[in-house]
Amino acid sequence: MDVCRTFYGVTVIASLLMLSACGHSEGGSVSVQPQSLPAEGTMSQVPVGQLAGAAADTLGPTISNPYGSSPQAIHEGRALYLKMNCAGCHGYGAKGNMGPDLTDKYWRYGGAPANVYKSIYDGRPKGMPAWGQAMPPQEIWKIVAYIQSLGGTVPAGEFQRSQEGDVSDTQVAPEVTKARRAAANARNGSQPAPQLQPSQAQPEGTGQ
Amino acid sequence: MQLPAYARLPRRAHHRVMGSSMALLLGIALGVCTGRIIAAPAAKPAANGMALAETAPSGPVVPPIQGAQSASSAQSAPARAQSLQSRIPQSPAPAQSSPPPAAANSGTPPVAAPPIPSTLPASEQTAPSAGAPGSATSSESPPPATSAPAAPPNAPSPGVAAPNAPPAGAGPGQPAPAPSASGKSLTGATFNFAPNDPPGEWRSQARDYANTRYSPLNEINTRNVDQLQIAWTFSDGTKNGHEAAPLVVGDTMYVVTPFPDMLFALDLSKPGAPIKWTFKPNPSPMAIGKACCDTVNRGMVYADGKIIYNLLDDHTVAVDATTGKQAWRTKMGNVESGETMTMAPLAVGDKVYVGDSGGEMGVRGWIAALDVKTGKQLWRAYSTGPDKDVRIGKNFKPYYSWMQGKNLGVSSWPAGMWKHGGGTVWGWISYDPETNLIYYGTSNPGPRVPVQRPGYNMWTSTIFARDADTGMAHWAYQTTPHDRWDYDAVNEDILMDLKIHGKMRKVLVHFDRNAYAYTIDRTTGEVLVAAPFAYENWSPGINMKTGMPIVNKAKEPKPNVALKHLCPPDIGGKDWQPAAASPRTGLVYADIFNICMDLVDHRVGYIPSTPYDGMEMHRYPAPGGNLGEFMAWNPATGKKVWSIKEKYMTMSGVLATAGDVVFYGTADGWFRAVNAWTGKVLWSQKLGSGIIGQPVTYLGPDHRQYIAIVAGIGGAATVRADKKALQLVGFPAGGNTVYVFSLGGKSISSSPAKLTTGGKPQKKHLPANNKEH
Numbered sequence: 001m002d003v004c005r006t007f008y009g010v011t012v013i014a015s016l017l018m019l020s021a022c023g024h025s026e027g028g029s030v031s032v033q034p035q036s037l038p039a040e041g042t043m044s045q046v047p048v049g050q051l052a053g054a055a056a057d058t059l060g061p062t063i064s065n066p067y068g069s070s071p072q073a074i075h076e077g078r079a080l081y082l083k084m085n086c087a088g089c090h091g092y093g094a095k096g097n098m099g100p101d102l103t104d105k106y107w108r109y110g111g112a113p114a115n116v117y118k119s120i121y122d123g124r125p126k127g128m129p130a131w132g133q134a135m136p137p138q139e140i141w142k143i144v145a146y147i148q149s150l151g152g153t154v155p156a157g158e159f160q161r162s163q164e165g166d167v168s169d170t171q172v173a174p175e176v177t178k179a180r181r182a183a184a185n186a187r188n189g190s191q192p193a194p195q196l197q198p199s200q201a202q203p204e205g206t207g208q
Numbered sequence: 209m210q211l212p213a214y215a216r217l218p219r220r221a222h223h224r225v226m227g228s229s230m231a232l233l234l235g236i237a238l239g240v241c242t243g244r245i246i247a248a249p250a251a252k253p254a255a256n257g258m259a260l261a262e263t264a265p266s267g268p269v270v271p272p273i274q275g276a277q278s279a280s281s282a283q284s285a286p287a288r289a290q291s292l293q294s295r296i297p298q299s300p301a302p303a304q305s306s307p308p309p310a311a312a313n314s315g316t317p318p319v320a321a322p323p324i325p326s327t328l329p330a331s332e333q334t335a336p337s338a339g340a341p342g343s344a345t346s347s348e349s350p351p352p353a354t355s356a357p358a359a360p361p362n363a364p365s366p367g368v369a370a371p372n373a374p375p376a377g378a379g380p381g382q383p384a385p386a387p388s389a390s391g392k393s394l395t396g397a398t399f400n401f402a403p404n405d406p407p408g409e410w411r412s413q414a415r416d417y418a419n420t421r422y423s424p425l426n427e428i429n430t431r432n433v434d435q436l437q438i439a440w441t442f443s444d445g446t447k448n449g450h451e452a453a454p455l456v457v458g459d460t461m462y463v464v465t466p467f468p469d470m471l472f473a474l475d476l477s478k479p480g481a482p483i484k485w486t487f488k489p490n491p492s493p494m495a496i497g498k499a500c501c502d503t504v505n506r507g508m509v510y511a512d513g514k515i516i517y518n519l520l521d522d523h524t525v526a527v528d529a530t531t532g533k534q535a536w537r538t539k540m541g542n543v544e545s546g547e548t549m550t551m552a553p554l555a556v557g558d559k560v561y562v563g564d565s566g567g568e569m570g571v572r573g574w575i576a577a578l579d580v581k582t583g584k585q586l587w588r589a590y591s592t593g594p595d596k597d598v599r600i601g602k603n604f605k606p607y608y609s610w611m612q613g614k615n616l617g618v619s620s621w622p623a624g625m626w627k628h629g630g631g632t633v634w635g636w637i638s639y640d641p642e643t644n645l646i647y648y649g650t651s652n653p654g655p656r657v658p659v660q661r662p663g664y665n666m667w668t669s670t671i672f673a674r675d676a677d678t679g680m681a682h683w684a685y686q687t688t689p690h691d692r693w694d695y696d697a698v699n700e701d702i703l704m705d706l707k708i709h710g711k712m713r714k715v716l717v718h719f720d721r722n723a724y725a726y727t728i729d730r731t732t733g734e735v736l737v738a739a740p741f742a743y744e745n746w747s748p749g750i751n752m753k754t755g756m757p758i759v760n761k762a763k764e765p766k767p768n769v770a771l772k773h774l775c776p777p778d779i780g781g782k783d784w785q786p787a788a789a790s791p792r793t794g795l796v797y798a799d800i801f802n803i804c805m806d807l808v809d810h811r812v813g814y815i816p817s818t819p820y821d822g823m824e825m826h827r828y829p830a831p832g833g834n835l836g837e838f839m840a841w842n843p844a845t846g847k848k849v850w851s852i853k854e855k856y857m858t859m860s861g862v863l864a865t866a867g868d869v870v871f872y873g874t875a876d877g878w879f880r881a882v883n884a885w886t887g888k889v890l891w892s893q894k895l896g897s898g899i900i901g902q903p904v905t906y907l908g909p910d911h912r913q914y915i916a917i918v919a920g921i922g923g924a925a926t927v928r929a930d931k932k933a934l935q936l937v938g939f940p941a942g943g944n945t946v947y948v949f950s951l952g953g954k955s956i957s958s959s960p961a962k963l964t965t966g967g968k969p970q971k972k973h974l975p976a977n978n979k980e981h
Contacts, residue, residue, distance in 0.1 A: 082810065083813070083814060084818070085812060085813070085815050085819050085820070085821070086818075086825075087810070087820075088568070088812070088819025088820075088821045089497065089818070089819055090816055091812070092808075092824045096818070098497060098498075098499065098500055098501075099497055124497075125493050125494060126493050126494065126496040126497045127493075127494050127495070127496055127497010127498050129499055129816075129817040129818060134815075202312035
C-alpha cells in the first residue's frame with residue numbers, strides 16, 4: 001500500500017470536505033501565479049538547519065519566496081494554514097500552542113523563506129509532519145508567504161546576519177512591511193475574522 | 209483575616225526558603241491577595257497567629273536522634289512498617305491493622321480509618337512553644353478522633369492529640385471541638401483502603417484502589433503543621449509541567465519527569481537523599497509535538513518489584529525497582545498518528561491498566577490490561593466502534609435506556625467517524641475488590657467541532673465500569689452526550705460507601721469537567737446525586753429520571769460564530785487534578801476552577817498526524833475574578849462545605865491525612881495546609897515554581913513523617929494563547945523540584961554527624977561534605 005498516495009488521497013478528501021468552510025476565503029478566484037519556482041532539485045540542496053561544523057548555507061538565504069508578498073498568496077496561504085490543520089498546533093493566530101510560535105523571531109531550523117519551506121516540506125523531529133507529499137510546492141510557498149506576513153521571519157537577504165544574532169526587533173525589511181500591510185488589507189477586505197475579546201478578563205494585578 | 213504565609217514562618221526560614229528579598233516581596237504580595245476563606249468558621253485573632261509565628265522557632269530544638277543512622281539505614285522497609293504497625297493501638301478496624309493480603313481480589317470490608325499514633329517517641333517531637341497553644345482555643349483545634357469508639361469522649365484522641373498536646377499550662381485552652389468539627393464524620397462515608405499498603409509508604413498515585421489519596425499518618429496534624437519546613441529538595445533538570453506524585457517504597461523515593469520521561473530513584477536512608485540510579489528510556493522526540501497539553505507524565509505505580517509507567521511515545525515500561533534496569537517495554541500505539549500516553553497506570557494483582565491520550569488528534573481511545581510480569585497485553589477495550597471492540601457483551605447493563613442497544617459506538621456517529629472519534633483514557637482508574645470492577649472515564653469526542661458529528665458519540669465523555677479480569681463492560685454512563693465543549697469524563701472516581709436518602713449505597717464520586725459532581729451507584733451506574741460544584745452556564749441541571757443533562761441551547765457552538773462567555777471552558781470546572789477524601793470528615797477535597805471561555809468553532813478535516821480539533825478559545829476568570837478554588841464537598845448532599853478562593857489556577861492534586869490536614873498547591877507556587885474540618889489555612893509555603901503535582905506523605909527511615917510535592921508549572925495551566933487573560937504575565941517560570949517537608953525541617957541529615965556517608969564526623973568548622981571536594 002502506498003502510504004503517501006493514501007495520505008494524499010485523505011488530504012484531497014479532507015480538502016473537499018473543507019471547501020464549504022473555506023470557500024468564501026478562497027473567493028473563487030483564479031489562483032495567483034508565482035514568479036518562478038526554484039528549479040527542480042534546488043530545494044533539496046537547502047540543508048535542514050545550521051549544523052555546527054557544516055559548510056555555511058549559501059543557498060537557503062538567497063532563495064526568495066516566488067510569490068513575494070502577493071496579498072492573494074498571503075490570503076490563500078492563510079486559508080491553507082487553516083485547512084491543513086496548521087492552526088491546531090500553531091494556533092489560529094499562529095502564536096503557538098502545541099507547536100512553536102510562528103510570529104516571533106526564534107526559529108529552530110532557520111527563519112529565511114527557504115528554511116520555513118523546508119520545515120513544512122520535510123517535517124521536523126519534534127512532531128511537525130512532512131507535507132511534501134501532501135501539498136504541491138506552490139501551496140507550501142503560499143503558506144510561507146502567509147507566515148512571512150506575520151513578521152517573524154528573516155528576509156532572504158539577511159539570513160547570515162540573523163544567524164549571527166544581528167537582526168534587531170526594530171529592523172524590518174521593506175519586504176516584510178509590505179507583506180504585513182498587504183495581509184492586513186486582505187484580512188480587512190474579504191475575511192472579517194470574528195473578533196475575540198476577553199472582555200471580562202481582569203486587568204493584570206487586579207484579580208482581587 | 210488569614211495571616212500571610214510569610215508571617216507564619218520562623219525567621220530563619222525566610223533566608224533558607226525564600227532565598228531572596230525579591231521572593232519575599234512576591235510572597236508578601238501574593239500572600240495578601242490569596243488564601244481568602246469563605247464560609248469558614250471564625251479565624252483566630254491575628255495577634256495569636258503572630259505570636260505563634262514569632263515564638264515557634266524558639267521552641268526546643270529537636271535533639272539528634274540517637275543512633276538513628278545505624279538503626280534506620282539498617283532497618284528494612286518491611287521492618288519499619290512492622291514497627292509502625294506494632295504501635296497502632298488495638299483497633300476494631302481490621303483492614304488497617306494488618307499487612308495487606310497478597311491477593312488483591314480478596315475484598316476487605318470497607319472501614320473507617322482508625323487513628324494511628326504519632327510514630328516518633330515523645331522526646332523527639334518538636335514540642336510547641338509556650339506561646340503556641342493559642343491554637344487550642346481556635347477553630348482549628350482537631351476534633352476528637354472520629355473512629356476510635358474506645359476513646360473516652362473527652363479524652364485527647366490517642367491518634368492526634370496525645371503526642372502533640374500543648375504543654376501543661378495550656379489552661380483555658382483545653383481542646384474544644386470547633387462548631388463544625390464535631391469529630392463525627394459529616395457523611396459517615398466508609399472506604400476500602402485496599403491494597404492496604406504499609407502506612408508509611410506511597411506506592412501508587414492515589415495510594416489505594418479507591419483513589420482516596422488519604423494517608424493514615426498523623427504526626428503532622430492541625431496543631432503542628434505550621435512548623436513544617438523544607439527538609440531537602442531535589443531537581444530533576446527537565447522543563448515542562450510536572451504532574452506526577454513521587455512514590456515511596458521502602459527506603460527509596462521514585463520521581464518521574466515529563467518528557468524525556470526519566471525515572472530517578474533517591475535513597476531516603478542517606479543524608480540528602482542521593483540518587484541511587486536514573487533510568488533514561490529515550491522516547492521519540494516526535495511525541496513532543498503530538499502532546500496537546502504539554503509533555504507531561506502523571507506518574508507511575510509500584511507492582512511486583514517494578515516501577516511501571518507510560519512513555520509519551522506510546523510505550524508502557526517496567527523498571528526493576530531495585531536495580532533500575534528495564535524489565536519490559538511494550539509498544540501500545542503509534543506516536544506518528546498523534547497518539548501519546550500521559551496517564552498513570554493502576555496495578556491490581558498481576559495486571560496493570562493503561563490508556564492513551566490524544567483526543568484532539570483524531571485518535572481512537574482505549575484502555576488495556578498488561579501482564580505485570582511480562583508486559584504482554586491481555587486485553588484492550590476501545591471507547592468507540594462496534595461492541596466487540598468496546599468489549600460490550602451480555603453483562604453490559606447501563607442503567608439508563610438511552611445507553612442501551614447494539615453497537616451504539618458505531619450508530620451514534622456519522623458513518624465511520626468513530627474511527628477517529630477520541631474517547632481516550634488519560635485520567636485515573638479505580639478498582640473495587642468487592643465487585644472486581646475497574647472504573648475510569650473517557651475523553652472528549654473528535655473532532656471537537658460538534659456540528660461535524662451529530663449523535664451521542666458513544667462512548668466518549670463516559671464513565672465505564674469493567675470487569676478487571678476480562679475487560680468486559682458492566683455499565684457505562686455518558687456524562688456529556690454529544691460533547692460540544694471538550695468536557696472529558698477522565699477525572700478520578702473515588703469509591704466509598706455512603707448513606708444517601710437513608711440508604712447505604714456503594715458509590716463513586718466524580719467531579720466531571722462539565723462542572724457537575726456526580727455521586728453514582730457504582731454497582732449499577734445510577735446517578736444518585738448530581739450538582740454543579742463550579743460556575744457553569746451550559747446546563748441548568750441533570751434530569752434525574754434519565755440521567756441526561758439539560759443543555760442550554762444558547763451555549764451550543766456553531767461553526768465560525770463567536771460564542772461568548774461559556775462556562776466552564778474546555779479544561780472544565782475541574783481538570784484531571786485529583787481530589788482526596790478523608791474517612792475522618794467524610795468529605796472530598798478538590799482543586800477546582802472558576803473559568804469561562806469565548807469560543808469559535810472551525811470545521812476541520814481529518815489529516816493524519818495533525819490536530820482534529822477546531823476549537824479556538826480564550827479563557828478568562830468567571831464572575832468573582834478568581835481563577836482557582838479549593839473546596840470541601842459533601843458527596844451525600846452535593847453541597848460545598850467550605851472553600852478557599854485563589855487568584856490563580858488551582859491545578860494540583862490533593863492529599864488528605866489522619867492529622868486532619870489537607871494539602872494543595874496553586875499555579876503561582878503556594879503550597880498550603882488546611883484544616884480538613886474548617887477550611888482554615890494553617891500553613892503556606894511559596895515554592896520555586898507553580899504547583900500542578902500531587903502531594904504525598906510518607907515515613908522516612910528515621911520514622912519522621914514527611915510531606916513531598918513537586919513544583920513545576922506547565923500542562924494545561926499555561927496554555928500559551930491565554931497568558932494575558934489568565935493573568936500569567938509575571939507568572940512563575942517552569943520548574944522541576946521535589947520539595948520535602950518535615951516538622952522543623954528535621955531529617956536524617958539534621959545532625960552534623962549524619963552529613964557524610966563515610967561515617968566519621970568531620971571537623972565542625974568544615975562543611976560536612978568537604979571531603980568530597
